[in-house]
Amino acid sequence: MNTPEIPANVNPRLSRIKKLSRILKLVFLLYFVVIGLLMVLLGGLGQIHFNSSIRIDNQPFNSWRDVPAVVKTYTGICCALYLLGLMAFYRLLNLYEKGIIFSAENVSQIRRMGQLAVFYGVLNAFLPVYAARALALSPTIPLDIISSPSFLAGCLTIIVAWVMDEARKIQEEQDLTI
Amino acid sequence: MPIIVNLDVVLAQRKMRLNELAETVDITPQNLSVLKTGKAKAIRFSTLEAICKTLGCQPGEILEYRAED
Numbered sequence: 367m368n369t370p371e372i373p374a375n376v377n378p379r380l381s382r383i384k385k386l387s388r389i390l391k392l393v394f395l396l397y398f399v400v401i402g403l404l405m406v407l408l409g410g411l412g413q414i415h416f417n418s419s420i421r422i423d424n425q426p427f428n429s430w431r432d433v434p435a436v437v438k439t440y441t442g443i444c445c446a447l448y449l450l451g452l453m454a455f456y457r458l459l460n461l462y463e464k465g466i467i468f469s470a471e472n473v474s475q476i477r478r479m480g481q482l483a484v485f486y487g488v489l490n491a492f493l494p495v496y497a498a499r500a501l502a503l504s505p506t507i508p509l510d511i512i513s514s515p516s517f518l519a520g521c522l523t524i525i526v527a528w529v530m531d532e533a534r535k536i537q538e539e540q541d542l543t544i
Numbered sequence: 545m546p547i548i549v550n551l552d553v554v555l556a557q558r559k560m561r562l563n564e565l566a567e568t569v570d571i572t573p574q575n576l577s578v579l580k581t582g583k584a585k586a587i588r589f590s591t592l593e594a595i596c597k598t599l600g601c602q603p604g605e606i607l608e609y610r611a612e613d
Contacts, residue, residue: 543584543585543586543587544575544576544584544591
């Protein structure tokens, strides 16, 4: 009568998704955490010499102290958004590794990534204006915000999250059909 | 939800347990429990037919419509 559900441990597609998520998680941790920590460690030991000058949106500064406060704030916010996006992506990979593919939590993480990418794209587009004003240069109006990769990727991700949410509701209804 | 499932009432009248019904109609006890507790979104005619055949009852005895106020 009701077709028995294929257990996750014998479903080859699910196993493939779990395996891929595990690999992506390892790559993610290796790239962002291990290499980052290694750079800090080696920098601290004096093995790597970082360039002491800073460039924010092609504007050179001799040191971090020379950067105007508003630009620091903006850069800080952009960095925070980037980190939050990475955390959402990591949580999504965790869910995929557990075999949870279509759930409200997945949709929530994907939507969050999209929203963060949109905010990041918008802030990044306006950063040159504030940086230029802070440095008393002639400001450029960011007319190309709609072509910003982060903004576009964020909008697409939000659309994907919406479609996934609808798919999840259809699946839930199917699951609750006896 | 306006549709009320009175499966537990009919089971009690027939002195049958949920597991026994599940085994007879070839539905998992978990799915029958979902139906009994009113969490199901839909029921197939084939499932309804099997339940009514096993319990010897009419669909109207299992399903009841109660308008929401």
